[in-house]
Amino acid sequence: MKVIVQPQKGTYKLLFVEEGRVRGSGFVNLTATPKGQRPKNFKVRRRGKQLKPTPTRDLITLLRRSSVHLAGESPEFESFLADLQIPASRIDICRFCQLEDRFTPVDKATGVRYGGEWICLECAKREMRHELGYMGRFGGSVLVHLEKLLMQVRDLDRVLASVGPDKIDRSRTLFDRLEAHEVQKTAHITDLALPPAFAKASGVEYLMPVQQLAVQDGLLEGQHLLVVSATASGKTFIGEMAGMKNFLEGRGRMLFLVPLVALANQKYQRFRDRYGHLMRVTLQTGVSRLNLPETRPAGERDI
Ligand SMILES: [Zn+2]
Numbered sequence: 621m622k623v624i625v626q627p628q629k630g631t632y633k634l635l636f637v638e639e640g641r642v643r644g645s646g647f648v649n650l651t652a653t654p655k656g657q658r659p660k661n662f663k664v665r666r667r668g669k670q671l672k673p674t675p676t677r678d679l680i681t682l683l684r685r686s687s688v689h690l691a692g693e694s695p696e697f698e699s700f701l702a703d704l705q706i707p708a709s710r711i712d713i714c715r716f717c718q719l720e721d722r723f724t725p726v727d728k729a730t731g732v733r734y735g736g737e738w739i740c741l742e743c744a745k746r747e748m749r750h751e752l753g754y755m756g757r758f759g760g761s762v763l764v765h766l767e768k769l770l771m772q773v774r775d776l777d778r779v780l781a782s783v784g785p786d787k788i789d790r791s792r793t794l795f796d797r798l799e800a801h802e803v804q805k806t807a808h809i810t811d812l813a814l815p816p817a818f819a820k821a822s823g824v825e826y827l828m829p830v831q832q833l834a835v836q837d838g839l840l841e842g843q844h845l846l847v848v849s850a851t852a853s854g855k856t857f858i859g860e861m862a863g864m865k866n867f868l869e870g871r872g873r874m875l876f877l878v879p880l881v882a883l884a885n886q887k888y889q890r891f892r893d894r895y896g897h898l899m900r901v902t903l904q905t906g907v908s909r910l911n912l913p914e915t916r917p918a919g920e921r922d923i
Pocket residue numbers: 714715716717718724739740741742743744
């Protein structure tokens with residue numbers, strides 16, 4: 621038999637495990653005596669029964685006959701075992717399973733980090749669904765994706781933070797980082813395949829580096845691009861080049877979305893001032909049915 625000792629506040633929970641299944645549980649306290657740590661208030665519960673006070677010598681007999689594993693640090697319990705010359709080893713078990721008298725050993729390969737502890741994958745999935753329930757409505761495909769992510773990163777705190785950050789912590793969502801590469805020379809606006817009327821109205825002469833990269837990656841050949849770049853590095857104009865080219869060459873309209881009303885006003889002014897003679901510029905504000913967080917840092921997401 622295995623005895624798993626879980627140090628808890630002021631007491632020790634014991635799980636009696638046979639063939640991987642919990643056959644009973646119990647509690648014991650330790651008290652310091654001149655001879656060292658000694659057990660007291662030993663109580664045992666067999667499956668489905670009440671806790672029953674049990675003589676502490678039964679505990680000692682049990683410990684001697686079993687392999688003893690400590691699920692947590694306890695110098696007191698270790699010294700008590702050492703006095704009795706009972707060997708013990710350390711084990712990590714799922715704390716959630718343990719609360720329900722289930723025994724599930726976990727390690728780096730099988731466990732999931734949660735609040736500074738290891739829990740088993742099944743408990744982590746259940747806890748994740750529970751937590752997501754508090755955050756709002758998530759569709760089935762989000763759940764499938766998050767479960768995959770959970771199995772990959774093995775850290776429930778990080779997975780939950782990716783859908784509902786308390787505060788923005790980029791280290792949690794940072795997936796990859798591309799180092800800035802040097803752009804030696806940027807093109808003159810008139811050298812690009814842009815309608816001359818737009819090039820003239822834009823007021824731009826040479827491209828900024830991120831704009832040059834976007835053009836090199838096919839911006840003017842109809843490629844879809846996701847551009848993430850610092851504030852004031854020229855993202856808006858990337859959108860302008862693609863959108864205005866399409867519009868002036870007769871391919872549809874241009875829709876420019878921004879997350880803040882103040883920003884929408886600012887962009888509206890700019891578009892109207894620059895391109896008002898080339899196109900009809902209209903402004904629509906309001907949050908309608910988009911479920912946006914209430915506050916967002918200004919100026920960081922204008923594309
Ligand atoms: Zn578990």
